[in-house]
Amino acid sequence: MHFEYNVEGGDFTNAGTTSSVVKKMMKQLGVDMGIVKRTVVALYEAEVNIVAHAYRGVIYVDLEEDHVCIKLVDEGPGIPDIAKAMQKGYSTASPQVREMGFGAGMGLPNMQSNADKLNVTSEVGKGTTVEIINYF
């Protein structure tokens, strides 16, 4: 089953809507709750990234019998060095941002640990694509 959801950059009030819908569907399928939890954590993180950093994005969800594939495509500033961004604790956030507990450099590593497969591609100035696959 295929679904698409639009995400607006800067719309924090609605961040998490897609994770909530995907969670509901996975529950209906009777997918193991641990896998549901992992998927929701990874997706939520990715969704909030679009809201926080990009202008807009589309989330494509493909739900199959044995796996879920979620592709988040955004139009935004992009990530200059993905390898670095995947490292735990690496962050481009200013000290001011970090003081508040944001930008701890755990976003992508957290996604990684909650996804069976994670692909991140990016073009600076254009946008980022994140693909999360979890098997049931």
Add this chain to the structure above:
Amino acid sequence: MEYIHHALKFKYDLCIGCSHCTSVCPVCAIHVEDGHPILDPNRCIDCGMCYQTCPMNAIYIEQDDFETIYNFKCPVILIPSIFSAQFPEKVSQRAILSAIYHLGFKYVYEVEKSVDVLKEVINERIQEPHDGPIISTFCPAIVRLIQVKFPSLVSNLLLTKPPLDMTATYIRKVLVERGNAPEDIGIFYVAPCAAKIAAVKSPVGEDKSIVDGVINMNYLYNKVFRVIKQGLYTLREDEFDFHPISKNSLYWSLTGGEIRDVPVGRNLAIDEVHNVSDFLEKLENEDIDDIDFLELRACDESCAGGILCAGNRFLIAEREKKRAEQHTNDITPEENNLLNFKEYLRENMTVGEVQPRSMDKLDDNVAIAMRKMKKVFEITNDLPKVDCRICGYQTCKALAEAVVNDKADLRQCVFVQRILEQTDKLTPQEALKITKQVWGETKLDKNSIKTLDLS
């Protein structure tokens, strides 16, 4: 399928088939067939929203026969502290206690007596590492809500017996020590809501309940108030707090009362079942960090809003608060004898794992569930989404799910009927027959309208 006991029952002879119960159910557990509500026992959490909304009082809450108290040589009544807050303020605690004794009880205890032990356990648990918040199991409707709707949070539930069971364990122990034969002791619990009754009759995570009978709180209220009004009782010398409970314990039946006793960590109190659902939904999305303890209650104003309370929840809460403010009892073994049995109670307070029983799952087989889910989406898209309930279900989506599970006919939808009639796929007579299967014969009887001239 395990047997799940529910305390809420429908009286079809009083029911007018208005379906208000269907519309308010927070877990979509009621639909209408043949003019009457049908309850899905796997979904119902015994919150009692249907009971509160029913305009005909056609939903009742079962209780044990009051007369059974006389089968015991030593009948004990276990009342929630909120009980005395039902009465007008001029009725003294002593009068209430005396009237209860007048009814034939030998001992009167308040449920929250064991809170002093329970709160110790919560405060210890909260200091230990925990994955996500620890969720209180004080409200049994919340335990059931989590089981059916938020199965991933089942592991967050605090696995200890509720105060009721612990206090009953204590009573049995202490009365046997005082020389009563175990078979002579009959403990009767006064329930402020349906969920507590259901929990007593089929406790989650336990084999058997410790109390011998259940009395509905509004039933006892009426009985006691009559004794008071008629002046039948002899005022006893001992205070109502013959077996005193501590000041803080009195707050436990009110919203925020539990977290008052958990001074460390980040703790939150939420009442009313929809508020709780919204919050748990967010919590499941990992939207909320660093919460240590959650006090969740299904009723607005917690137990003061229990469906078996006699009176306005805000007035009840006010009286309970006043009593607590004036209360001075300390938490010492001299003041609360139960604390002398602390070790014994702590050894016996753990309950077994609570099992999730998801109501959302469409099928045990993922492939079949997938096919069903696709079908539900397709059907829901075809439906008008006005959630009018004329099909007998709470929402268009609920009808779609019932259709997919072969429990309903898509032609129960009035919109679908009108669409099919336009292309002669359904005759008005057939449509009428289908609708009558949902609403019964009388509501659609051609002679039932008296105010319109149809001649």
